[in-house]
Amino acid sequence: MKTKPYYAIFTLCISFLVTFAVQAVEISVKLTDIDKKPVADLVVYLVPLEEQNLENLTPTSLMINQTDKKFNPYISVILKGMPVIFNNEDDITHQVYSTSTSNRFSFRIKSERTKSIEPLKNTGKILMGCNIHDWMSGYLLVLNTPLYTKTDHQGVAKFDVKQTGRYTLSVWHPQLLAENQTISQNINIQSSDIYNISLSNKLADIPNQENPESFDFLDDY
Template identity: 35%
Template sequence: MQILNFKGWTAIFLCLSSLAQAGEIRVNVKDQHAKPVEDAVLLLTPVDPTKMPRLKPKDEVVDQIDKEFMPYVKPVVAGSKVFFPNKDNVRHHVYSFSPAKSFEIQLYSGKSAAPVVLEKPGIVVLGCNIHDWMLGYIYVADTPYFAKSKADGTILIDGLPEGDYQMRIWHPGMGMTAGETGKQVSIHDGNVSQLNWQINVKPVTRISRKSSSQGPGY
């Protein structure tokens, strides 16, 4: 039988304490017509800046399938590397002229393109120089606490340490601003906060090319 020393028990206690204190927030997002909003990005920022953990960039993926960016909206933490694999049978030319990140990936197919590092928080609008209907968005977050709404408008952010948080929300239909700031929420004793949030969004037109009759060269 393995006997844990004092340090071992301390580590377990701290781990269990952290889990016990973790809370979550659930938000239902609807538009001005009371319809669920998909692809809204919710962000929580600690009110006390000393409680902001160190950001941990990740390797992320925005795919290109059926001449569309997948997913349409992708939230990532600042500093992340984003790969743009091309699974179509045509070449794409991905670009962005956004203040948060300006870049170009010349014509390519497959997985040959080098990743793009997104260091600066903000909104990166994606386009394709060959297929001008292709449109996508990357929200580069300055906080590790974020999530995106599902088709039914629901968002869940769990594993939140105790403390007060400022809420912020963004959707492509809100334009290229940083988003709308909401009220503060408090997380304590592993509580679950359930909120409703109505936002004003403009219609976003997305043209699907899945049934396109154009040949493989385009």
């Protein structure tokens, strides 16, 4: 009889600890350039350094549009092994290809059609182009973590981290003037926090996404 109150307290403590362990914390990452201005469309991702369980965080498939003879968005990101769908919103055909040797694809996609490609099995950046409209370019970053997003117009990326612990925080952009276009730092996430990162250089210019000619003789393709 005397042990029952202690058993009840012990059970309550265990329940509290489990609830606390799985409670999500919100992490914000704010990116600014050398002029202290916010930088949008930077890929920000977290890679766990401990045995955090990320199995329940698998994102959905990715859709990349071709709109007005451009890849929309210019930068996309996906977890390795997840489906990628291309959606041609133009009234012309595109011949989409990748320059990656480890994630190679090439296909023709007609107007107002979609095309699914095989799940990408290797991590890394993929430069995409169009053999018909050679000024078109876009990037797809394949990661081995589901914890990724892009900065908004305020230069802010937000995460709901389900498990605390040590992570590598990385920032990537194809025009980032850094080794492998990436900057990284290790962080220890224990509670909600804001991480301010200031880029040491401005981004390089994004290649022109318009037809350089005054006319487009390939419109009929």
